[in-house]
Protein backbone atom coordinates (compact mmCIF):
# COMPACT_ATOMS: atom_id res chain seq x y z
CA UNK A 222 0.00 0.00 0.00
CA UNK A 223 1.38 3.37 -1.00
CA UNK A 224 0.23 6.24 1.21
CA UNK A 225 0.94 9.94 1.04
CA UNK A 226 0.55 11.59 4.46
CA UNK A 227 0.13 15.34 4.53
CA UNK A 228 1.17 17.84 7.19
CA UNK A 229 1.31 21.63 7.17
CA UNK A 230 0.96 23.12 10.65
CA UNK A 231 2.04 22.51 14.23
CA UNK A 232 -0.94 20.41 15.37
CA UNK A 233 -0.63 18.27 12.23
CA UNK A 234 2.93 17.33 13.16
CA UNK A 235 1.83 16.15 16.60
CA UNK A 236 -0.89 13.95 15.12
CA UNK A 237 1.09 12.45 12.25
CA UNK A 238 3.99 11.45 14.54
CA UNK A 239 2.21 8.43 15.97
CA UNK A 240 0.66 7.45 12.62
CA UNK A 241 4.06 7.39 10.90
CA UNK A 242 5.58 5.48 13.78
CA UNK A 243 2.87 2.84 13.35
CA UNK A 244 3.06 2.54 9.54
CA UNK A 245 6.84 2.14 9.78
CA UNK A 246 6.24 -1.19 11.54
CA UNK A 247 4.59 -2.59 8.38
CA UNK A 248 6.84 -3.65 5.52
CA UNK A 249 3.93 -3.68 3.11
CA UNK A 250 3.16 0.02 3.63
CA UNK A 251 5.09 2.81 1.96
CA UNK A 252 4.29 6.12 3.65
CA UNK A 253 5.51 9.23 1.83
CA UNK A 254 5.45 12.36 3.98
CA UNK A 255 4.54 15.65 2.32
CA UNK A 256 4.97 18.94 4.23
CA UNK A 257 3.08 21.78 2.56
CA UNK A 258 5.23 24.39 4.31
CA UNK A 259 2.19 26.22 5.77
CA UNK A 260 4.21 26.57 8.98
CA UNK A 261 7.90 27.09 8.32
CA UNK A 262 9.67 28.82 11.25
CA UNK A 263 12.13 26.55 13.07
CA UNK A 264 10.06 26.81 16.25
CA UNK A 265 6.75 26.21 14.44
CA UNK A 266 7.94 23.28 12.35
CA UNK A 267 11.42 21.70 12.41
CA UNK A 268 11.66 21.45 16.19
CA UNK A 269 8.54 19.25 16.19
CA UNK A 270 10.07 16.86 13.68
CA UNK A 271 13.17 16.55 15.84
CA UNK A 272 11.44 16.10 19.19
CA UNK A 273 8.74 13.75 17.94
CA UNK A 274 11.18 11.70 15.81
CA UNK A 275 9.19 12.37 12.66
CA UNK A 276 11.31 11.54 9.62
CA UNK A 277 12.32 14.50 7.48
CA UNK A 278 9.51 15.14 4.94
CA UNK A 279 10.10 13.35 1.63
CA UNK A 280 8.67 16.38 -0.14
CA UNK A 281 8.29 19.98 1.05
CA UNK A 282 5.98 22.13 -1.07
CA UNK A 283 7.38 25.31 0.55
CA UNK A 284 4.10 27.21 0.32
CA UNK A 285 4.42 29.52 3.34
CA UNK A 286 1.92 32.17 4.44
CA UNK A 287 -0.76 33.95 2.44
CA UNK A 288 -4.47 34.64 2.26
CA UNK A 289 -6.74 31.61 2.49
CA UNK A 290 -7.34 31.45 -1.25
CA UNK A 291 -3.67 31.98 -2.03
CA UNK A 292 -2.44 29.39 0.43
CA UNK A 293 -5.05 26.78 -0.52
CA UNK A 294 -4.60 27.29 -4.26
CA UNK A 295 -0.80 27.19 -4.14
CA UNK A 296 -0.86 23.95 -2.16
CA UNK A 297 -3.31 22.41 -4.64
CA UNK A 298 -1.15 23.26 -7.65
CA UNK A 299 1.99 21.80 -6.09
CA UNK A 300 0.29 18.78 -4.51
CA UNK A 301 -1.33 17.80 -7.81
CA UNK A 302 2.14 17.41 -9.32
CA UNK A 303 3.16 15.14 -6.46
CA UNK A 304 0.06 12.97 -6.88
CA UNK A 305 0.56 12.63 -10.62
CA UNK A 306 4.15 11.57 -10.09
CA UNK A 307 3.57 9.19 -7.18
CA UNK A 308 0.09 7.70 -7.89
CA UNK A 309 -0.57 6.67 -4.29
CA UNK A 310 -3.37 4.32 -3.21
CA UNK A 311 -4.38 6.73 -0.48
CA UNK A 312 -3.87 10.28 0.79
CA UNK A 313 -4.04 10.72 4.57
CA UNK A 314 -4.92 14.17 5.92
CA UNK A 315 -5.26 15.20 9.56
CA UNK A 316 -7.12 17.98 11.37
CA UNK A 317 -8.76 21.02 9.85
CA UNK A 318 -6.18 23.45 8.52
CA UNK A 319 -5.89 24.86 5.00
CA UNK A 320 -3.33 22.20 4.07
CA UNK A 321 -5.86 19.51 5.04
CA UNK A 322 -8.52 20.86 2.71
CA UNK A 323 -6.19 21.69 -0.17
CA UNK A 324 -4.69 18.20 -0.31
CA UNK A 325 -7.97 16.32 0.25
CA UNK A 326 -9.59 18.26 -2.58
CA UNK A 327 -6.68 17.73 -4.97
CA UNK A 328 -6.63 13.98 -4.27
CA UNK A 329 -10.36 13.59 -4.58
CA UNK A 330 -10.38 15.32 -8.01
CA UNK A 331 -7.77 12.84 -9.21
CA UNK A 332 -9.86 9.94 -7.87
CA UNK A 333 -7.30 9.11 -5.22
CA UNK A 334 -8.88 7.79 -2.02
CA UNK A 335 -8.75 10.13 0.99
CA UNK A 336 -8.61 9.24 4.68
CA UNK A 337 -9.44 12.05 7.10
CA UNK A 338 -8.11 11.63 10.60
CA UNK A 339 -10.04 13.65 13.23
CA UNK A 340 -13.20 13.76 11.13
CA UNK A 341 -16.64 14.88 12.25
CA UNK A 342 -15.72 17.57 14.78
CA UNK A 343 -18.03 20.57 14.46
CA UNK A 344 -18.11 23.96 16.17
CA UNK A 345 -21.23 24.87 14.12
CA UNK A 346 -19.57 28.23 13.55
CA UNK A 347 -18.90 28.84 9.88
CA UNK A 348 -17.07 32.07 10.62
CA UNK A 349 -14.18 29.83 11.69
CA UNK A 350 -11.98 28.95 8.72
CA UNK A 351 -11.41 25.50 10.23
CA UNK A 352 -15.15 24.72 10.25
CA UNK A 353 -15.36 25.24 6.49
CA UNK A 354 -12.30 23.02 6.07
CA UNK A 355 -13.86 20.28 8.24
CA UNK A 356 -17.20 20.28 6.43
CA UNK A 357 -15.64 20.08 2.99
CA UNK A 358 -12.94 17.54 3.82
CA UNK A 359 -15.43 15.18 5.44
CA UNK A 360 -17.79 15.42 2.47
CA UNK A 361 -15.13 14.23 0.02
CA UNK A 362 -13.24 11.73 2.19
CA UNK A 363 -13.57 7.96 1.77
CA UNK A 364 -12.49 6.96 5.28
CA UNK A 365 -13.46 9.11 8.25
CA UNK A 366 -11.57 8.36 11.46
CA UNK A 367 -13.23 9.92 14.48
CA UNK A 368 -11.93 10.74 17.96
CA UNK A 369 -15.21 11.00 19.89
CA UNK A 370 -18.72 9.59 19.48
CA UNK A 371 -20.37 12.98 18.90
CA UNK A 372 -18.46 13.18 15.65
CA UNK A 373 -20.43 10.24 14.27
CA UNK A 374 -23.72 12.01 14.98
CA UNK A 375 -22.46 15.11 13.20
CA UNK A 376 -21.42 13.14 10.14
CA UNK A 377 -24.67 11.14 9.97
CA UNK A 378 -26.61 14.43 10.20
CA UNK A 379 -24.71 15.56 7.11
CA UNK A 380 -25.81 12.40 5.28
CA UNK A 381 -22.37 10.84 5.28
CA UNK A 382 -22.58 7.06 5.00
CA UNK A 383 -22.09 5.16 8.23
CA UNK A 384 -19.88 2.60 6.50
CA UNK A 385 -17.20 5.26 5.98
CA UNK A 386 -16.99 6.20 9.68
CA UNK A 387 -14.54 4.52 12.08
CA UNK A 388 -14.26 5.38 15.78
CA UNK A 389 -10.58 4.87 16.54
CA UNK A 390 -9.49 7.29 19.29
CA UNK A 391 -7.14 10.21 19.13
CA UNK A 392 -3.70 10.44 17.48
CA UNK A 393 -2.82 13.59 19.41
CA UNK A 394 -3.32 11.62 22.63
CA UNK A 395 -1.25 8.70 21.26
CA UNK A 396 1.62 11.14 20.83
CA UNK A 397 1.05 12.69 24.25
CA UNK A 398 1.05 9.35 26.06
CA UNK A 399 4.20 8.34 24.18
CA UNK A 400 6.10 11.50 25.19
CA UNK A 401 4.59 12.36 28.54
CA UNK A 402 7.35 10.94 30.66
CA UNK A 403 10.11 12.54 28.63
CA UNK A 404 8.33 15.90 28.85
CA UNK A 405 7.81 15.62 32.59
CA UNK A 406 11.52 14.94 33.13
CA UNK A 407 12.58 18.27 31.60
CA UNK A 408 13.62 21.09 33.87
CA UNK A 409 10.57 23.29 34.59
CA UNK A 410 10.61 26.63 32.79
CA UNK A 411 9.44 28.51 35.89
CA UNK A 412 10.00 27.78 39.54
CA UNK A 413 6.86 29.45 40.81
CA UNK A 414 3.09 29.03 40.38
CA UNK A 415 1.81 30.12 36.98
CA UNK A 416 -0.80 29.69 34.27
CA UNK A 417 -0.05 29.06 30.58
CA UNK A 418 -1.66 31.19 27.87
CA UNK A 419 -1.96 30.57 24.13
CA UNK A 420 -3.93 32.66 21.63
CA UNK A 421 -4.09 32.54 17.85
CA UNK A 422 -7.71 32.25 16.61
CA UNK A 423 -8.50 34.94 14.04
CA UNK A 424 -11.79 35.67 15.86
CA UNK A 425 -9.79 36.55 18.99
CA UNK A 426 -6.65 38.18 17.68
CA UNK A 427 -7.44 39.65 14.26
CA UNK A 428 -9.67 42.43 15.58
CA UNK A 429 -8.31 45.17 17.79
CA UNK A 430 -11.39 45.24 20.05
CA UNK A 431 -11.37 41.58 20.86
CA UNK A 432 -7.62 41.41 21.36
CA UNK A 433 -7.79 44.46 23.63
CA UNK A 434 -10.59 42.86 25.64
CA UNK A 435 -8.55 39.68 26.01
CA UNK A 436 -5.52 41.64 27.16
CA UNK A 437 -7.67 43.27 29.83
CA UNK A 438 -8.73 39.85 31.09
CA UNK A 439 -5.10 38.71 31.09
CA UNK A 440 -4.12 41.85 32.96
CA UNK A 441 -6.57 41.07 35.74
CA UNK A 442 -5.42 37.46 36.05
CA UNK A 443 -1.71 38.34 36.11
CA UNK A 444 -2.35 40.50 39.17
CA UNK A 445 -2.97 37.24 41.04
CA UNK A 446 -0.80 34.70 39.21
CA UNK A 447 2.16 34.66 36.87
CA UNK A 448 1.20 34.00 33.24
CA UNK A 449 3.56 32.30 30.80
CA UNK A 450 2.69 33.16 27.20
CA UNK A 451 4.49 31.37 24.36
CA UNK A 452 3.25 33.70 21.67
CA UNK A 453 2.08 32.62 18.20
CA UNK A 454 3.64 34.70 15.37
CA UNK A 455 0.20 35.74 14.16
CA UNK A 456 -0.71 37.18 17.58
CA UNK A 457 2.65 38.89 18.01
CA UNK A 458 2.20 40.66 14.69
CA UNK A 459 -1.32 41.76 15.62
CA UNK A 460 -0.26 43.24 18.97
CA UNK A 461 2.42 45.21 17.16
CA UNK A 462 0.23 46.38 14.32
CA UNK A 463 -2.61 47.44 16.67
CA UNK A 464 -0.06 49.24 18.86
CA UNK A 465 -1.32 47.53 22.01
CA UNK A 466 0.69 48.04 25.16
CA UNK A 467 1.56 44.90 27.08
CA UNK A 468 4.62 46.15 28.91
CA UNK A 469 2.77 47.15 32.05
CA UNK A 470 1.79 43.61 32.92
CA UNK A 471 4.66 42.79 35.21
CA UNK A 472 3.55 39.26 35.88
CA UNK A 473 3.17 38.31 32.22
CA UNK A 474 6.13 36.49 30.69
CA UNK A 475 6.05 36.43 26.91
CA UNK A 476 8.32 33.93 25.21
CA UNK A 477 8.86 32.50 21.73
CA UNK A 478 6.75 29.48 20.69
CA UNK A 479 7.91 26.40 22.61
CA UNK A 480 8.82 23.00 21.23
CA UNK A 481 6.44 20.10 21.90
CA UNK A 482 8.17 18.63 24.96
CA UNK A 483 8.83 22.00 26.60
CA UNK A 484 5.25 23.06 26.01
CA UNK A 485 3.85 19.87 27.51
CA UNK A 486 6.17 20.32 30.47
CA UNK A 487 4.92 23.89 30.90
CA UNK A 488 1.30 22.69 30.83
CA UNK A 489 1.89 19.81 33.25
CA UNK A 490 3.45 22.14 35.83
CA UNK A 491 0.87 24.90 35.48
CA UNK A 492 -2.12 25.71 37.71
CA UNK A 493 -4.33 26.04 34.62
CA UNK A 494 -4.23 26.88 30.94
CA UNK A 495 -5.98 29.70 29.08
CA UNK A 496 -6.29 28.98 25.38
CA UNK A 497 -8.25 29.24 22.16
CA UNK A 498 -6.57 26.19 20.62
CA UNK A 499 -8.41 23.00 19.73
CA UNK A 500 -5.75 20.41 20.50
CA UNK A 501 -4.78 21.92 23.85
CA UNK A 502 -8.33 21.31 25.13
CA UNK A 503 -7.66 17.61 24.57
CA UNK A 504 -4.12 17.55 25.94
CA UNK A 505 -5.02 19.39 29.16
CA UNK A 506 -7.92 17.00 29.68
CA UNK A 507 -5.70 13.94 29.59
CA UNK A 508 -3.09 15.69 31.77
CA UNK A 509 -5.88 16.63 34.22
CA UNK A 510 -4.96 20.32 34.11
CA UNK A 511 -7.87 22.81 34.09
CA UNK A 512 -8.34 24.46 30.70
CA UNK A 513 -10.19 27.74 30.23
CA UNK A 514 -11.18 27.93 26.59
CA UNK A 515 -11.48 31.53 25.44
CA UNK A 516 -14.02 30.76 22.72
CA UNK A 517 -17.80 30.75 22.39
CA UNK A 518 -17.92 27.20 21.08
CA UNK A 519 -15.88 24.04 20.92
CA UNK A 520 -15.78 21.27 18.35
CA UNK A 521 -14.52 19.00 21.12
CA UNK A 522 -17.48 18.81 23.57
CA UNK A 523 -16.22 15.60 25.18
CA UNK A 524 -13.43 17.62 26.84
CA UNK A 525 -16.07 19.68 28.69
CA UNK A 526 -18.22 16.64 29.54
CA UNK A 527 -15.54 14.17 30.67
CA UNK A 528 -12.50 16.39 30.90
CA UNK A 529 -11.13 19.52 32.49
CA UNK A 530 -12.30 22.03 29.90
CA UNK A 531 -14.35 25.17 30.71
CA UNK A 532 -15.88 26.97 27.75
CA UNK A 533 -15.96 30.57 28.96
CA UNK A 534 -15.92 32.68 25.82
CA UNK A 535 -14.24 36.03 26.30
CA UNK A 536 -16.60 37.44 28.91
CA UNK A 537 -14.38 38.90 31.62
CA UNK A 538 -16.69 38.04 34.49
CA UNK A 539 -17.11 34.41 33.43
CA UNK A 540 -13.36 33.94 32.90
CA UNK A 541 -12.47 35.52 36.25
CA UNK A 542 -15.15 33.52 38.09
CA UNK A 543 -13.77 30.32 36.58
CA UNK A 544 -10.23 31.27 37.59
CA UNK A 545 -11.48 31.91 41.15
CA UNK A 546 -13.17 28.52 41.29
CA UNK A 547 -9.92 26.86 40.19
CA UNK A 548 -8.04 28.83 42.85
CA UNK A 549 -10.46 27.45 45.43
CA UNK A 550 -9.55 24.00 44.13
CA UNK A 551 -13.12 23.56 43.03
CA UNK A 552 -12.27 22.09 39.65
CA UNK A 553 -13.19 19.49 37.06
CA UNK A 554 -11.35 16.17 37.09
CA UNK A 555 -10.63 13.99 34.06
CA UNK A 556 -13.03 11.05 34.02
CA UNK A 557 -11.51 9.15 31.13
CA UNK A 558 -12.55 9.23 27.46
CA UNK A 559 -13.36 6.16 25.41
CA UNK A 560 -10.46 4.99 23.21
CA UNK A 561 -8.10 7.82 24.21
CA UNK A 562 -5.71 5.08 25.18
CA UNK A 563 -2.69 5.58 22.94
CA UNK A 564 -3.77 2.98 20.37
CA UNK A 565 -5.52 5.10 17.75
CA UNK A 566 -2.72 4.75 15.18
CA UNK A 567 -2.74 0.99 15.57
CA UNK A 568 -6.50 0.89 14.93
CA UNK A 569 -6.28 3.20 11.91
CA UNK A 570 -3.53 1.18 10.25
CA UNK A 571 -5.32 -2.10 10.83
CA UNK A 572 -8.55 -0.69 9.30
CA UNK A 573 -6.67 0.70 6.29
CA UNK A 574 -5.00 -2.67 5.69
CA UNK A 575 -8.40 -4.33 5.67
CA UNK A 576 -10.10 -1.77 3.50
CA UNK A 577 -7.51 -1.06 0.80
Ligand code: UD1
Pocket residue numbers: 230231232259260261262265266286287317318319320350351421454455458499
Ligand atom coordinates in the same frame (compact mmCIF):
# COMPACT_ATOMS: atom_id res chain seq x y z
C1 UD1 B 1 -3.14 27.67 11.35
C2 UD1 B 1 -4.49 26.99 11.11
C3 UD1 B 1 -5.21 26.82 12.43
C4 UD1 B 1 -4.35 26.09 13.43
C5 UD1 B 1 -3.02 26.82 13.58
C6 UD1 B 1 -2.09 26.10 14.52
C7 UD1 B 1 -5.65 27.44 9.00
C8 UD1 B 1 -6.78 28.17 8.39
N1 UD1 B 1 -5.34 27.78 10.26
O1 UD1 B 1 -3.40 28.98 11.88
O2 UD1 B 1 -6.39 26.07 12.21
O3 UD1 B 1 -5.01 26.03 14.66
O4 UD1 B 1 -2.40 26.91 12.29
O5 UD1 B 1 -1.00 26.91 14.85
O6 UD1 B 1 -5.08 26.59 8.36
N2 UD1 B 1 3.58 32.58 10.64
C9 UD1 B 1 4.92 32.70 10.92
N3 UD1 B 1 5.67 31.55 10.92
C10 UD1 B 1 5.16 30.33 10.67
C11 UD1 B 1 3.80 30.22 10.38
C12 UD1 B 1 3.01 31.36 10.39
O7 UD1 B 1 5.42 33.78 11.14
O8 UD1 B 1 5.91 29.34 10.69
C13 UD1 B 1 2.74 33.80 10.64
C14 UD1 B 1 2.55 34.38 9.26
O9 UD1 B 1 2.57 35.75 9.34
C15 UD1 B 1 1.16 33.93 8.89
C16 UD1 B 1 0.46 33.86 10.22
O10 UD1 B 1 1.47 33.49 11.16
O11 UD1 B 1 0.54 34.79 7.99
C17 UD1 B 1 -0.67 32.88 10.26
O12 UD1 B 1 -0.26 31.59 9.80
P1 UD1 B 1 -1.33 30.61 9.08
O13 UD1 B 1 -0.68 29.32 8.77
O14 UD1 B 1 -2.02 31.33 7.97
O15 UD1 B 1 -2.44 30.43 10.21
P2 UD1 B 1 -2.31 30.12 11.76
O16 UD1 B 1 -2.84 31.29 12.48
O17 UD1 B 1 -0.97 29.62 12.13
